[in-house]
Amino acid sequence: MLEGHGISNSHPLKEIIRQLARQCGFAQAGFAAPDAAPYSERLPLWLAEQRHGQMHWMERQPEQRMQPRCYQADVGTIVVLGYPYSHGRYDAGSAGIARYACRPDYHDLLQQNMALLVERIQAVIGDAIPIRRCVDSAPLMEKPLATAAGMGWQGKNSLLVSRQFGCWLLLCELLLPLSLPADPPVQRSHCGRCQRCQQACPTDALATPYWIDASRCLAYLTIEYKGIIPRPYRQAMATRLYGCDSCLTVCPWNRFAPVTFDADTASLEARWQALTWMDYATLDQDRFRQLFGATPVARVGLKRLLRNVAVALGNCNQPDQAVPALTTLLHHPDALVRAHAVWGLGCYQASSQQALLALQAVAQIETAPEVREELAELER
Secondary structure (H helix, E strand, O other): OOOOOOOOOOHHHHHHHHHHHHHOOOOEEEEEOOOOOOOHHHHHHHHHOOOOOOOHHHHOOHHHHHOHHHHOOOOOEEEEEEEEOOOOOOOOOHHHEOHHHOOOOHHHHHHHHHHHHHHHHHHHHOOOOOOEEEOOOOOOOHHHHHHHOOOOEEOOOOOEEEOOOEOOEEEEEEEEOOOOOOOOOOOOOOOOOOOHHHHHOOOOOOOEOOEOOHHHOHHHHHHHOOOOOOHHHHHHHOOOOEOOOHHHHOOHHHHHOOOOOOHHHHHHHHHHHOOOHHHHHOOOHHHHHHHHOOOHHHHHHHHHHHHHHHHHHHHOOOHHHHHHHHHHHOOOOOHHHHHHHHHHHHOOOOOOHHHHHHHHHHHOOOOOHHHHHHHHHHHO
């Protein structure tokens, strides 16, 4: 019996929870012991090598990430939940935005679904036991925990790979104060000799399989990174504005994932695809909130999105649209945006008199060091 709750420590309760999870919209539910997750011992070395870039929050309390009981002492079982998301025909997403972000913010959706699941679990148990819900913000190594829960393995792209859903799963967790038997873990990778994700990465962030260098990853650079995009990675960004799905979409295990349709995703994509480059360049806070406020894109804020837009404009090879939009961004009040607008215009200065004149004019008045550095770089 589980102490204090009068429930047999048996598999039937697990199957009931799995059924309830499916009723609440989750495609998978796996059970893991609250022990050190597989490969968690690699975390200190990964941090020491600065693979996390400027995500300094990952350095705090690493013992909690490596050992869930250090995060919550009374946890007896971790229920890892997988939610499939729309991926259409495995395209790169709308307007350079990663597929998971082409929908209302998944944090809110998963929290709502987990809240309903918790209510139903408590009703079955007949006791309002405390069950903690975790989506991203908790210091848990969710992909290794999903591996421990038998839901898949961490692929060479560092993502969870599921036999049933490929890489198209969002993960979240319930921390139960009940000791239930763990599911058999996935003991090994099934990536084999495949290197498609490594070859697809535009910045070589997956040079070492199963070991992502986040500081080179375009998802990190376009979302988490707050500064000047390093020059070696700007052309690799192409027209990406938020995130990157390259290593995800090429995974051959995706062929087993059911193609899904989501009305919210379709609606958002239709609105975003109707935007012109000038629409992006002239975004203000109100319009930004209107277009992106309910989606994960809101996380980067307007300033960083315009930074990414300036790089995309430099790469889009559409001078008739790009040069006027970049000239607009060249006069943005924030130096971060102006610096990248200088780079973007520099991509067209050899072929566009308008781009050259705009750069010459701004060189006479610009005082921000980061912008002047970009202007100087054009002369080298």
